[in-house]
Amino acid sequence: MSKLTFYDVAMGAPLHQRNSAVNPWKSRLALNFKAIPHETNWVTLPDITKVRKGLGIPPCRKFADGTDFYTLPILIDPTTSHKIGDSFDIAVYVNKQYPNSGGDLFPPQPLDYTYDPGAAILVPLSELQQNEYPQYARFNANVDAVFSMHTILMVGGMPFDPETADEAKKEFIRRAGVSSWDDFAIGDEQRKQTLVSFEKALGDLARLFTNDGPFILEKLSYADIIVGGWLRMANRTLPAEEWEQLKGWHGGVFGKLHDALEVYATVN
Numbered sequence: 574m575s576k577l578t579f580y581d582v583a584m585g586a587p588l589h590q591r592n593s594a595v596n597p598w599k600s601r602l603a604l605n606f607k608a609i610p611h612e613t614n615w616v617t618l619p620d621i622t623k624v625r626k627g628l629g630i631p632p633c634r635k636f637a638d639g640t641d642f643y644t645l646p647i648l649i650d651p652t653t654s655h656k657i658g659d660s661f662d663i664a665v666y667v668n669k670q671y672p673n674s675g676g677d678l679f680p681p682q683p684l685d686y687t688y689d690p691g692a693a694i695l696v697p698l699s700e701l702q703q704n705e706y707p708q709y710a711r712f713n714a715n716v717d718a719v720f721s722m723h724t725i726l727m728v729g730g731m732p733f734d735p736e737t738a739d740e741a742k743k744e745f746i747r748r749a750g751v752s753s754w755d756d757f758a759i760g761d762e763q764r765k766q767t768l769v770s771f772e773k774a775l776g777d778l779a780r781l782f783t784n785d786g787p788f789i790l791e792k793l794s795y796a797d798i799i800v801g802g803w804l805r806m807a808n809r810t811l812p813a814e815e816w817e818q819l820k821g822w823h824g825g826v827f828g829k830l831h832d833a834l835e836v837y838a839t840v841n
């Protein structure tokens with residue numbers, strides 16, 4: 574197979590140590606698990622719309638106001654000329670197109686986990702449109718929801734590229750409808766409470782790791798990678814002591830999963 578091209582969000586230098594966007598992380602872990610040869614094209618936040626439009630890939634998200642939201646990851650396969658612009662679709666594609674390479678991303682399993690955020694999520698990460706592997710698609714949406722509801726803990730630690738940080742922050746401020754970057758800051762007390770809520774909310778998810786980990790089933794599947802992508806983001810953006818706490822919650826299942834995925838975290 575010829576090398577595939579993968580598009581990830583460029584944060585500051587060194588790029589391959591600061592990449593922290595969750596959905597590209599899910600795809601990177603999946604590509605490495607499937608042993609798919611690829612190289613990374615790094616795109617700064619303000620350039621994503623231009624690059625995605627330039628490749629002729631329609632958006633797969635919408636902002637709260639209904640306008641198009643252009644995102645990464647993107648995967649291009651020169652062998653088939655396929656261009657895929659959603660992390661879930663990327664996993665489905667490589668699993669089907671290259672069944673004999675690497676492991677199976679989608680072994681059948683119930684993935685019985687739901688999270689009720691109790692409030693609307695500002696900009697949902699994915700529409701539940703995938704009819705392929707519905708258990709995994711539902712799981713993806715629920716895991717996205719539980720982490721998204723607590724990303725306020727991670728926003729302050731996003732490793733922006735100094736060159737484009739101001740522009741990127743301005744865009745985040747616009748989307749959230751707040752007036753300045755400082756509006757994302759939370760005080761110590763609110764942080765503590767949010768951490769308590771985060772730990773509690775992750776309890777039901779932790780219970781799926783019945784073997785005591787590191788994976789939900791005996792073997793790694795895309796379900797572990799969905800959680801693992803969020804853990805990569807948390808690792809890069811949470812203050813060190815909070816990351817250590819998260820690793821230890823619920824018998825250490827998340828720490829064990831994160832460490833077990835290290836072999837698939839290589840940046841190509």
Ligand SMILES: N[C@@H](CCC(=O)N[C@@H](CS)C(=O)NCC(=O)O)C(=O)O
Nearest residue numbers: 594595596644645646659660698699
């Ligand atoms: N459903 C899409 C969502 C992709 C997505 O939200 N990507 C984020 C990074 S995790 C992005 O590109 N954000 C660009 C921005 O915030 O401007 C997927 O799973 O690929």
